[in-house]
């Protein structure tokens with residue numbers, strides 16, 4: 001007997017940006033539909049995962065998301081985390097200008113380590129619900145992104161503004177490049193993997209990476225419809 005893996009492709013993404021810009025909170029809002037006001041000082045990389053659909057619901061993408069918890073200030077994100085990502089979300093906090101000023105360092109750091117011919121970047125401006133404390137205008141954020149030819153999106157994990165759109169839009173961009181052959185699936189590279197079929201005796205006859213990370217948190221494919229209580 002052969003079972004279908006519940007996704008067509010897996011894309012691995014990394015979230016980077018200064019400490020406390022809102023990386024973990026955005027990931028929790030996306031994968032668990034929670035807004036949390038505590039900041040987790042965990043040192044290490046935390047994994048999240050969620051299956052979404054793109055191409056008007058026709059294609060199921062498992063996003064494996066690497067949160068660089070606690071490492072931001074040390075800039076010690078290892079080369080393999082970058083190398084095995086097909087996309088990087090670069091986050092800043094619109095209420096703290098220095099986090100925006102540091103974005104260029106994050107971009108260059110990522111570009112140094114991610115093979116440039118197979119990565120999609122996205123600038124994410126966080127905390128749009130805190131309009132009174134805004135220090136960086138949308139125009140400035142967009143101008144920076146345009147200069148480097150990167151997509152730009154403003155979000156609020158608190159009121160769930162553009163949370164799903166952030167991840168859907170980078171997944172659509174990555175799939176465009178997979179479809180056109182610009183990004184090729186390769187053994188030994190975890191950025192893009194194809195979903196596959198699993199036999200009854202549990203042997204994976206294709207190469208989808210199952211969700212076997214201790215820290216991972218996976219939501220079922222349609223969970224987003226149950227989880228938007230904002």
Ligand SMILES: Nc1nc2c(ncn2[C@@H]2O[C@H](COP(=O)(O)OP(=O)(O)O)[C@@H](O)[C@H]2O)c(=O)[nH]1
Pocket residue numbers: 018019020021022023024025026036037038039040126127128129130155156157158159
């Ligand atoms: N008001 C508001 N606060 C946020 C938002 N996102 C994150 N925060 C807060 O910002 C702080 C740092 O967030 P965290 O996700 O831990 O940042 P990280 O270090 O980049 O992972 C926490 O107290 C969060 O509650 C948001 O969209 N709106």
Ligand SMILES: [Mg+2]
Pocket residue numbers: 023024025040067068069070
């Ligand atoms: Mg964090």
